[in-house]
Amino acid sequence: MIEAKNVSLVYENGTVALRDVNLHIEPGEIVYITGPSGSGKTSFLKLLMGIEYPTTGRLKVMKQTMSKINASNIRRLRQNIGPVFQEFKLIRGRTALENVMLGMRFLGFPPKKMHEYAVEALKNVGLEHKISSLVDNLSWGESQRVAIARAIARRPSLIIADEPTGNLDIDNAMNIMDLLVSFRDQNTTVIITTHATHLIEGREEGTFIRIDNGNLSIERKGEALV
Numbered sequence: 001m002i003e004a005k006n007v008s009l010v011y012e013n014g015t016v017a018l019r020d021v022n023l024h025i026e027p028g029e030i031v032y033i034t035g036p037s038g039s040g041k042t043s044f045l046k047l048l049m050g051i052e053y054p055t056t057g058r059l060k061v062m063k064q065t066m067s068k069i070n071a072s073n074i075r076r077l078r079q080n081i082g083p084v085f086q087e088f089k090l091i092r093g094r095t096a097l098e099n100v101m102l103g104m105r106f107l108g109f110p111p112k113k114m115h116e117y118a119v120e121a122l123k124n125v126g127l128e129h130k131i132s133s134l135v136d137n138l139s140w141g142e143s144q145r146v147a148i149a150r151a152i153a154r155r156p157s158l159i160i161a162d163e164p165t166g167n168l169d170i171d172n173a174m175n176i177m178d179l180l181v182s183f184r185d186q187n188t189t190v191i192i193t194t195h196a197t198h199l200i201e202g203r204e205e206g207t208f209i210r211i212d213n214g215n216l217s218i219e220r221k222g223e224a225l226v
Contacts, residue, residue, distance in 0.1 A: 082151030
């Protein structure tokens with residue numbers, strides 16, 4: 001799924017975002033990434049999505065060597081990645097269904113498949129009763145679920161969630177975290193970055209990565225990951 005060997009990322013201004021990263025992530029793993037602001041968490045996610053490229057080292061995502069990937073393969077790769085961000089970026093004045101479908105339209109999915117997948121995704125996040133509701137009228141937690149539905153509608157092999165529980169109360173935050181983790185049952189790899197370490201402290205399975213000043217420390221828990 002993901003293999004990094006001696007990967008570093010240095011921006012043009014000389015900022016070292018990641019230092020000599022070595023990491024292997026299998027299909028179906030749940031990965032939690034923590035660390036202070038500016039530590040390199042978001043930079044790591046940008047590498048996985050092909051927004052940034054390694055300065056040195058080799059990174060492979062779903063068999064694609066990121067330093068050599070071309071535009072058409074980037075598009076195919078992103079069709080298999082479901083991103084979830086703290087800022088939902090939902091389009092006001094549109095329904096939940098329309099927002100989920102728009103996420104696929106930009107990636108070239110056929111209209112019939114877009115509708116089918118979008119309805120299924122909204123059902124999977126418990127929003128089948130809100131399919132025709134304008135996103136303007138949804139609660140914060142419901143809006144986050146629409147954002148997750150938009151990510152999973154394309155049936156991705158990899159879900160990337162960057163601070164997905166920001167601004168949520170503890171109960172809604174736990175529900176969103178549990179929902180994201182549940183997709184690993186479909187052999188989907190799920191990567192979550194969070195400042196809210198209390199949401200993951202009691203979890204007994206997963207790969208736990210801390211990034212500090214561009215350096216990674218990794219701990220794996222659970223028999224399935226040994």
